Amino acid sequence: MIVHRAYMAVGTNMGDRKANCLNGIKAFVQATEADLIAQSQLYQTEPLYVEDQQWFINAVFVIQTKRPPLELFHIAKRIETEFGRDLSEQRYGPRVLDLDILLVDDMVVQTPQLIVPHPRLHxxxxxxxxxxEIAPSLHHPVLNKSIQELLSNLDDGNKKVYCQ
Incomplete structure (x- = not known):
């Protein structure tokens, strides 16, 4: 069986944000029967797109798993729902838990449900x-740049991101 390395994002701006992030990571790792390889620090971040809402707590984590990307996607959505997220809520609005697949190995996936690498990662x-913080030299398979290069070239009006 093939083992994948998946890079995941977690975020929340409702309730006990720190606990929601950490418990979301734990629930995802358990549900996917994965090994947690690395986890970033928690970051407090300004909201994007819908700015009139509480700031987010975000982190990134890396797992090693035998599950394919689409299965990871379905597990992530199930866990978000279990944490109380209404998947019909306002896009980019407040959420109790958000789990996103950023990258899986050097795979490129395009289905109606899932696009990997995450289309707005950059x-x-x-x-x-x-x-x-955890994978600066990781290569984006579509943009052909490292994560550090993407961060250095980012022009987002200096959105604020603080370590927790």
Missing amino acids: ERRFVLQPLS
């Missing part, structure tokens, strides 16, 4: 900053 400091 636009988001709240993902690039923690990802560069």
Whole structure:
């Protein structure tokens, strides 16, 4: 069986944000029967797109798993729902838990449900900053740049990202 290395993002801006992030990571690792390889620090970040909401806590983590990307996606959505997220809620609005697949190995996946690498990965400091902490030389298979290069080239108006 093939073993994949998946790079995941977690975030929340509702409830006990720190606990939601850490418990979300734990639940995902357990549900996917994965090994947790690395985890970034927690970052407090300004909201994007819908700015009139509480700041987020975000992190990135890396797992080693035998599960394919689409299965990881379905597990992530199930866990978000179990944590109380209404998947019909406002896009980019407040959420109790958000789990996103950023990268899986050097795979490129395009289905109606899932796009890997995450299509907005290169636009988001709240993902690039923690990802560069744990995997700065990781290669984006579509943009052909390292995570550190993507972060250095990011033009997002200096959205604020603080270590917790």
